Amino acid sequence: MKSEHDAVDLIGEAFGQQADVVAIPAQRLDDAFFQLRTGLAGTIMQKFVTYRLLLVITGDITHHTATSTALRDFIRETNKGDQVWFLQDPTDLDNRLARRPTNA
Template sequence: MPDQIREIAGTPVLVCDPAGPPLATEADALDLIGAAFAGAEVVAVPAGRLDPTFFSLGTRFAGEVMQKFVNYRLRLAVVGDISAHLAASSALRALVHESNRAGHVWFVADLDALDERLRARG
């Protein structure tokens, strides 16, 4: 399935294909942002498409990607199991906790959890 815009809880979401190209550079993030401009408000990226450096906060890659989405006023949802990364980094656990409390970047287990989040935000 290619990346496609779908409505989830009344919100247009660019749902990215798990088998799509990895998100490994800022340019890759900008490509997704560009694709979202076709009408999406949220970009749902499978955790498996994120380069491992995203989860290593010392690289600053996660912050750069997250900031790009904020700058373009798009929400980012990282979708999937990141428990192995969380177990290895207390800093990442803190980032995920704080991100999930705010409205711009969420880490969710699956699209059903994203649906619940979007419904709760109204």
């Protein structure tokens, strides 16, 4: 995913499937997503929040967080909420969804 347009397309697909959670493997995201100064992450995430879809980024992103304290802090704070999660793998996603309130 490289742009806001890509996010809108994915949101449309999710609505077509009546999904309320969209999981994206981290490797499918452009490196600019993980560079907070570009604003790409914020723009994409806001689209999902606006349309009330849970966005989950899965996979190993340590090569991005190793060089950015701001990104590590951003992910830690984001993971405290219920709108965007950064998780290691599908098992983490299953476990987190199992703990999610049914009205979220």
